[in-house]
Amino acid sequence: MKVHKILNNNVIVTLDDKGKELILTGRGIGFKKREGDLIDINLIEKQFSLDNKDILPKFNELLSEIPLEVLTTSQIIINHAKECMESKLQDSIYISLTDHIHFAIERHKQGFDIPNGFLWEIKKFYPKEFQIGLYALSVIKKRLGIELPEDEAGFITFHIINSQLNGTMPNIVNMTKIMREILNIVKYHFNIEYDEDCLSYQRFVTHLKFFAQRILSKGTQTQQDSSLYEIVRQKYHQAYLCTKQIDLHLIQQYQHPLTDDESLYLTIHIERLRTELKKT
Template sequence: MIVHKILNNNVIVTLDDSNNELIIMGRGIGFKKKEGDTIDQSQIEKQFSLSNKEILPKFTELLSEIPLEVVSASEIIINHAKSLLGGKLQDSIYISLTDHIHFAIERHKQGLNIANNFLWEIKKFYPQEFKMGKYALDVIKDRLHVELPEDEAGFITFHMINAQLNDTMPNIVTMTKIMREMLNIVKYHFKFEYDEDSLTYQRFVTHLKFFAHRMLSHHTIVSTDISLYEMVKEKYHASYRCTKRIDLHLIQQYSHALTDDESLYLTIHIERLRKELENLATSTKL
């Protein structure tokens, strides 16, 4: 391996056999090196080859500014997330999460901890991702000796969701807000409390998550069999009225009107939830 660029004493860039850039990290690996020098293989601690070439320049710039320990901790968290969440994470997570952890640590040292106003929703809507956020705090505490508040686990959760959906952070926040509003409309329309441990509730939350994501991505489902829509509208009239309240709210707040398909699926989910809670209330009284 030959040095192609030197970012700092701990980070250099080389080229692979296909002439693609590889980022090499190691304590002192770039010290007193210049372009064209041979890399000491024994000093290599980390090696990155990102598939998304558009973010590679940003990542190399980030690595030149952030301590090696923070990058290593971030990589441990990302690798565990890939295993725990069971899906592909966008390469952008290497930039967003590493940068966030570094900035959060700097803020914490200055006593500037930021409250996460969506922490309750994050715990309820994204339990697996939040578990990952809590794991991240443990890694940061063990490896970087900084104990960040639980609010930061919530912010890290957002980065995990963002990397899964390939969406922007403001959209993830708005998506969570939409989910909370829709859940509240259903809750107060029927005047019941959710059983948050039930499979039906969890399915409903999952449906809302993907609905909100489609809505903010301007992707709508349009394929309804009109006869099925009319049948559901008539058969589940109480749940359909609740769906229309949601529709009005989305029009007023987000200029988004539900399509017949969206109304159909939302009504079915609401009806399933309503029936389950109704049956639970009846059995409790017996």
């Protein structure tokens, strides 16, 4: 293996047999090296291979600015996230999460921790991803000696979710906001307390994730038979009245009137949730 580019003393770029760029990290791996020099394989600690060529320049720039310890720690966290999540994480997480962790550490050293206003919702809506966030804090503490607040686990969770959806961070924040608003409407309409362990609640939250994503992406559902909508509207009248409240809220706040199909599915989920909570 030969040096193709030198990013800094600890990060270099080489080419594989097919001419694809590989990023190698290791303490001193690029020290006093030039392009074309042989690489000491004993110094290689980590290897990155990104499929998305568009983000390679940004990633290379990031690697030249971030300490090796932070870079390696971030990769450990990302590898753990990939093992835990069923859906594939986008390559962009190597940039977004690594940059966030580095910035969070620098802010913490300066005594400037940012509170996460969505921490409660993150714990409730994204428990699996939040556990990855908590794992990340433990790895950062163990490897870097920095104890970040729990709020940062929430921010890291956002990056994991964002990488799954391949969206943007503001959209994830807004998705969570929409979900919270709808859950509050249902809660106060029926004057109920949620049992977050019940299956209907978990199904409802899952539905709201995709529903909120569709609102923000301006997507629509395929229209189904309207006769089913009429049946549900009459059979589950109380749940339907709650859905109409949600409809008015979404029109006022997001200029998104519910379609019949959206009303149909919301009404069914609300009715199932309401019925199950009445039994407890």
